[in-house]
Amino acid sequence: MLRVVVLGAAAGGGVPQWNCGCPVCREARNNPALQSTQASIAISADGDHWFLVNASPDLRQQLIATPQLHPEGGKLRHSPIAGVILTNGEVDAVAGLLSMREGWPFTIYAHPKVLSILNANSIFNVLNAKNVRRQPIEQDQAFEPALPDGVPSGIEIVPFAVPGKSAWYLEGKAHPGGDSEAGDTLGLRIRDKASGRHFYFLAACAGITDDLRARLAGAPLVFFDGTVWRDDELIAAGLGAKTGQAMGHIAMSGDSGAIESLAGIEIGRKIFLHINNSNPALLPASPERKIVERAGWQIPADGTEITL
Numbered sequence: 486m487l488r489v490v491v492l493g494a495a496a497g498g499g500v501p502q503w504n505c506g507c508p509v510c511r512e513a514r515n516n517p518a519l520q521s522t523q524a525s526i527a528i529s530a531d532g533d534h535w536f537l538v539n540a541s542p543d544l545r546q547q548l549i550a551t552p553q554l555h556p557e558g559g560k561l562r563h564s565p566i567a568g569v570i571l572t573n574g575e576v577d578a579v580a581g582l583l584s585m586r587e588g589w590p591f592t593i594y595a596h597p598k599v600l601s602i603l604n605a606n607s608i609f610n611v612l613n614a615k616n617v618r619r620q621p622i623e624q625d626q627a628f629e630p631a632l633p634d635g636v637p638s639g640i641e642i643v644p645f646a647v648p649g650k651s652a653w654y655l656e657g658k659a660h661p662g663g664d665s666e667a668g669d670t671l672g673l674r675i676r677d678k679a680s681g682r683h684f685y686f687l688a689a690c691a692g693i694t695d696d697l698r699a700r701l702a703g704a705p706l707v708f709f710d711g712t713v714w715r716d717d718e719l720i721a722a723g724l725g726a727k728t729g730q731a732m733g734h735i736a737m738s739g740d741s742g743a744i745e746s747l748a749g750i751e752i753g754r755k756i757f758l759h760i761n762n763s764n765p766a767l768l769p770a771s772p773e774r775k776i777v778e779r780a781g782w783q784i785p786a787d788g789t790e791i792t793l
């Protein structure tokens with residue numbers, strides 16, 4: 486059995502974003518049901534030990550809100566979190582690591598390209614190397630994250646390349662991990678070894694290839710990049726100068742958007758994740774939300790737990 490908890494469903498900045506006055510953010514400030522923390526999920530095969538997929542800047546708030554991740558009763562120092570798997574080096578995927586610096590042993594699993602970012606930024610040395618191992622993972626090579634005592638977790642993860650971009654703050658700068666395109670954006674296939682049940686996690690994806698369509702066909706569950714509704718959304722709203730594509734994110738709508746590109750492919754449950762506050766599909770009464778739901782997609786509330 487695989488348990489999955491959506492810790493946060495929002496893109497960078499969350500909903501509402503601190504300095505944003507867009508319609509979604511304005512409404513979310515007065516409506517807690519619309520508020521969402523930055524994208525991350527927690528997974529467990531045994532219900533006792535958990536792994537985070539990405540560590541968002543909202544991690545502290547997410548852990549308070551998630552009883553499954555609280556320390557075990559009666560122990561002075563404890564966390565059910567055994568590791569963190571990073572799919573990219575964006576601020577919204579790695580900054581939460583800085584909230585995990587109180588001496589609990591866990592392992593960070595990431596592509597060497599992303600590990601190079603952690604290694605190049607000395608602030609991440611607050612994670613004492615004696616307690617917190619940094620384990621490289623490679624595309625198309627399955628790995629099984631381990632519990633703190635080295636016992637296999639029962640979860641098999643296959644990272645694979647998806648179209649994407651380097652972290653935004655590295656744009657136009659030398660990447661500490663070199664020029665190779667590989668490794669900046671990973672999708673994950675996550676499988677419970679005992680039951681064979683699996684799902685896919687893609688918090689960032691700039692386009693859907695035939696290879697990706699074939700990969701996702703037949704999956705019981707897919708979490709997919711839902712950053713923007715339309716590619717020029719930030720520009721049209723006067724919020725920014727970048728398209729979704731320029732940020733490495735496919736749009737939900739349009740002929741080459743996620744909804745259309747994945748229509749007709751058999752997927753048990755389709756959930757958007759990493760949804761930007763500018764995205765009108767966040768508003769339950771919006772026409773965009775109706776289109777999302779009619780196409781069989783869901784927008785999850787933080788804290789949603791799914792059992793596979």
Ligand SMILES: [Zn+2]
Pocket residue numbers: 501502505506507508509510511762763
């Ligand atoms: Zn906003």
